[in-house]
Amino acid sequence: NAMAMNNKPFTVFVEGNIGSGKTTFLEHFRRFEDITLLTEPVEEWRNLKGWNLLDLMYKDTAKWAMTFQSYVSLTMLDMHRRPTPTPVKLMERSLYSARYCFVEHMMRSGTLHPAEFAVLDEWFRFIMNQIQIDADLIVYLKTTPAVVYERIKKRARSEEQCVPLSYIEELHKLHEDWLVNRSHAECPAPVLVIDADLDLSQITEEYKKSEHQILRKAVDVVMR
C-alpha cells in the first residue's frame, strides 16, 4: 500500500489548553483501525520509578519545572519517534506545545531560571535540527479559559486542583499566539480550529467535521 512507499504516516497533533477535551477528542477516533492514537503519557509523568513528577512540579514549580519539562520532552520525543503501523497517527500534544506553551510560560513567569530555559531550548533546537518532527495537520481545540477552568475543577485531577485561572489564561494566550497568530514559523502545519467550549453533547458534530477533514487529508497524503 502507499504506506510502504513513504512509510511516514499522516501525522496530526491534537493541541489545546488543560481541560480542552483532547483525550475525549482522541477517543472519538478509537474506532478507526487505520488511525494510531498516542495519548499524553501523563501516567509516566505521575510515576517515574515511584516519583510523581507532575505533583512535584505543581507543588514546587520553581524547584521541579526543569526536571518535569525535560522528562515530558523525553516522553514526547519517544512518541514522535514511535513506529506507526497505520496510515494516520494522532498525537496528544507535541514537542512544539512543550516548548512554545509550557516551557515558554515557565520561562516568562520566572519559574524556570534563564539558564534552565537555555538548556531546554538548546535541546529543543537540537532535536528539531536532527530529527524531522513535523505534523501534517494540527487540530486546535480552542477554548475559553473560564470554561476549561471549571472543567479542571470538575475533573478534579488531584495535582491540578491548585492551578490558578491566571495560569490557564497565560497558556491560552500562548496557544493563540502559536496556532492562531502563527508566531512560530518552525511549525508550519495547517491548523484546524475546533470550538471546544461546546459541551460533550454538542461537540460530536464538531468532531465529525474534523473527522471528515482529517480522513480526507490523510487519504490525499497516503495516496500521493
Ligand SMILES: Cc1cc2cn([C@H]3C[C@H](O)[C@@H](CO)O3)c(=O)nc2[nH]1
Ligand atoms: C508537552 C507538554 C504537555 C504538558 C502537560 N503539562 C501538565 C498540564 C496538565 O496539568 C497535565 C496533563 O496535561 O500536565 C505540563 O505542565 N507541561 C506539558 N508539556
